[in-house]
Each structure stands twice: as structure tokens, then as C-alpha cells.
Amino acid sequence: MSTPILKQGHYLIASLQPEQSDTDLLQLQDILVEQVGRFRSRGLILDVTLLDVMDSFATRTLRNIAQAVSLRGAETVIVGIRPEIAFAMVQLGLDARLSGVRTALDLEEALAILNRRCQEGMCRD
Amino acid sequence: MTDVIRIAIRCDADIVLVRQQARLLARELGFSGSDLTLIATALSELARNIVEYARQGEIVLSQIRQGRQLGITIVARDHGPGIADIERAMQDGYSTGKGLGLGLPGAKRLMDEFEITSAEGQGTTIKATKWVR
Numbered sequence: 048m049s050t051p052i053l054k055q056g057h058y059l060i061a062s063l064q065p066e067q068s069d070t071d072l073l074q075l076q077d078i079l080v081e082q083v084g085r086f087r088s089r090g091l092i093l094d095v096t097l098l099d100v101m102d103s104f105a106t107r108t109l110r111n112i113a114q115a116v117s118l119r120g121a122e123t124v125i126v127g128i129r130p131e132i133a134f135a136m137v138q139l140g141l142d143a144r145l146s147g148v149r150t151a152l153d154l155e156e157a158l159a160i161l162n163r164r165c166q167e168g169m170c171r172d
Numbered sequence: 173m174t175d176v177i178r179i180a181i182r183c184d185a186d187i188v189l190v191r192q193q194a195r196l197l198a199r200e201l202g203f204s205g206s207d208l209t210l211i212a213t214a215l216s217e218l219a220r221n222i223v224e225y226a227r228q229g230e231i232v233l234s235q236i237r238q239g240r241q242l243g244i245t246i247v248a249r250d251h252g253p254g255i256a257d258i259e260r261a262m263q264d265g266y267s268t269g270k271g272l273g274l275g276l277p278g279a280k281r282l283m284d285e286f287e288i289t290s291a292e293g294q295g296t297t298i299k300a301t302k303w304v305r
Binding site (some may be wrong): 066067068069070099100101102103104130131132134135138139140141144 | 208
């Protein structure tokens with residue numbers, strides 16, 4: 048299952064689809080890390096609103112994407128972790144595994160975070 | 173109502189399939205939205221353990237009734253290498269594979285009852301139950 052990736056100015060927005068397999072997620076990881084470089088993006092927004100489950104594999108993959116993207120000079124924000132998913136992640140002990148990654152409630156807040164970071168000169172020009 | 177669903181687990185697509193099937197059954201049984209997510213997440217961890225450590229196995233989903241209480245029971249069974257040290261495998265952060273080491277202890281926290289039997293070289297069976305609240 049492929050993930051729609053939108054380009055919005057200096058940012059990429061990826062909307063993760065429900066019922067993704069581990070293979071799908073790993074493919075997405077490679078594509079995003081490559082595209083951040085190709086489009087010289089300053090920020091990546093991972094929208095997880097539609098995900099039915101955030102298990103340990105999905106969490107680790109999202110964290111890996113954020114870290115790899117950071118090495119490529121861009122900032123990642125995860126948006127749309129639903130209440131029941133947040134609760135399951137806390138029970139699983141996964142919340143701590145995402146501690147280095149920014150999260151936001153919605154797209155508006157994620158864009159505000161990225162814009163602020165870029166104004167502070169944290170992102171490349 | 174479906175009584176027993178048996179799903180062979182051989183690859184990562186089966187992990188997605190078993191989650192879908194469990195959601196359908198759990199919804200029929202009257203579980204709430206947040207419990208559906210907890211059950212699907214626990215199953216995801218158990219199914220991935222089978223693929224990662226044993227390569228293949230099966231998961232059996234069934235409804236269970238105890239007095240007036242209704243629940244769902246998950247049995248995850250494989251004939252893989254087994255778990256040498258169950259106590260250690262149930263500790264957060266311990267993993268002999270590529271995982272985060274949260275699969276088994278995490279799945280236990282998400283379910284109400286959790287039982288694990290394993291013999292080295294013979295495989296592992298995990299039985300977990302969640303009751304409708």
C-alpha cells in the first residue's frame with residue numbers, strides 16, 4: 048500500500064494509510080529519507096491520523112525516519128495520534144521511545160512548529 | 173456469531189490480516205473502540221514475534237464466556253526455537269531479536285489475562301484474554 052506524500056513549500060507531508068504492513072512502512076522510510084534530500088525539504092510531517100495501530104514496529108520505524116531525516120537536515124513532526132492509540136502506546140511503554148520526536152495535535156500546529164524552527168535558523172536555507 | 177477464527181501466520185501481511193479479523197470479532201462481542209485498539213496492538217506484537225522468531229505459526233481467536241462475562245481469547249502458537257528464559261523475555265527492553273523488547277511484556281499489559289508456555293526447541297504458546305467491560 049503506497050503512502051500519499053504531498054509537497055508543501057519547504058515541507059513534505061506524508062499521510063500514513065491504515066493497515067500498513069511492516070514492509071510498507073520500511074519502503075516508506077526509504078522513500079521519505081530520499082525525498083527530503085531530493086526536494087531539499089526543511090521539515091517532514093508524518094500524519095498518523097488514519098493508523099489503526101501503532102505497535103512497537105511502527106513506533107520504531109517512525110522514530111528511525113525522524114532520526115534519519117534529522118541527519119539529512121530536516122525536522123520531523125508526527126501529527127494526529129488518536130486518543131485510543133496514545134493510550135495503547137502508553138500501556139505498551141512506547142511513549143518513551145518517541146521522546147526525541149516532536150508531536151503535534153494537528154497539521155496547523157505542526158506547520159507552526161516547523162515555521163518557528165526555521166525562523167530560529169534551525170533549518171537549512 | 174463466529175466462534176473460532178484460525179489464521180496461519182507466515183509473513184508480515186498476516187499480521188495485518190489477524191488484526192483486521194480480531195477487530196471484527198471483538199466489535200461483534202461488544203468491545204469499545206479503545207479496547208479494540210488495545211487488542212489489535214497486542215495481537216500485532218504476538219503475531220510479529222511468530223514471524224520474527226519462529227517464521228511460522230498460527231493465531232486462534234475465539235469468544236469466551238464466563239458466567240455473564242464475555243471476552244476474547246487469543247492463542248498464539250508456534251513450533252519455533254522456544255524461549256529459553258521466560259522471566260527475562262517478560263522484562264521491558266529485553267530482546268534477542270531486532271525489536272524494542274516491548275512485545276511480550278507490552279502485550280501482557282494490554283490484555284487482562286496472559287499465560288505463556290514455552291520449551292526450548294519445541295515452540296511457544298501464548299494465551300491471552302480480554303473481557304468486555
